[in-house]
Amino acid sequence: MDHQFIMFSTVHLSVLIVIAFLVITLYWQRRNLQENVARLKMLERFFALSLLAMDIGYHIWLISTGRWGLDDALPLELCSISLFVSIILLLTGNRHLIDFVIFAGIGGALQALATPVLDMDFPHFRFFHFFYTHAGIILTGLYFVWVRGYEPTFKGVLKTMLIINAILPIILTVNWLFDGNYMFLRMKPQNGSLLDFLGPYPWYILSLEAVAFILFTVIWLSLRKKERKIVR
Template identity: 55%
Template structure:
């Protein structure tokens, strides 16, 4: 794709660091206010709509600028799938969706935020879309945990791992049919990522299963221990 005369994103640049700081400050504020407010359903619906509108605007922008292509524009990346389920979770409150959004959503979004596969930087719309939607996944998972009383469980890890492995064959097929690289199942991202430390293709795919399980286990342990410390539900 040609992004001539458009701001190029550089990892760990000022634009990157500022977005990360703002996002985590908002998460911290959400944490500090967790005992003051409960869940507010109208806000949940409004936030779900804002995430949906942001994604639709992104798809429209790609289509209008002739960037849309079936090989990379379908919502088949882990964070794209997590975003869709996040929107549905905000709208329905489904406890089944919460497990996936909490584990795969937070795990995938954190990795994406720290090492973005992003071409365009501030003040381009794509920059705002990327960080708004990725932090939106994390904020939603934390909101349902801190405000709605949902709790991550070890069974939730198992369910998430099973669902991910059920999704993979579908993504493999789409990649093969359209020469895509959804979920980086055919090659690593060129801009650098965690995958660079997990071995060559295709072995990094197996390593990623183990790493995903460890990340999910760490998330469960952190939130479980925090609940135990304040005498909450375990």
């Protein structure tokens, strides 16, 4: 029998520590990775395929257990979209995709990791799928900044905000057609999330826009290349 996932439990906090360790290790090893350019492409493809395999496995599990449905299994959540973009980015290296992964991907994945909408605990496959894919999005964005040398810009923040708002009508239409709640545009998660602090429906959607903009800006300020001060 599967155990219910408990937010901020020992298991939850432990996996967050592991992910933090991976992020720190990526930063520490960035120069060593840059020196092994020939291996980077192979590593990028392997990581992309592992993310894809994990997500395909998740949908196979949904279908085999009768959980797959148009109302909640389509890849229309922000993190699902970010995962797909991350996989394409790793396979192609298309620099036009990097901003979305850095801002929407990292921002959305951080929120998801902090307050997971998850009903299966360790060691269920869904538990590993959730944390592996969300950590994968974050690591992909940071990898292209720290190792590949991409410099985030404020223009990238604005571009990402425009893209998200451009796809919202599509998400709203799908929610209406299939009685879904993709991107939580119809209601908040029942097990609690950061949305609980953003007001009632539908005002929390407007609040979420402001929070997203602030979060993306913080990510940009944190990852942008700092100008070196000239010592006179």
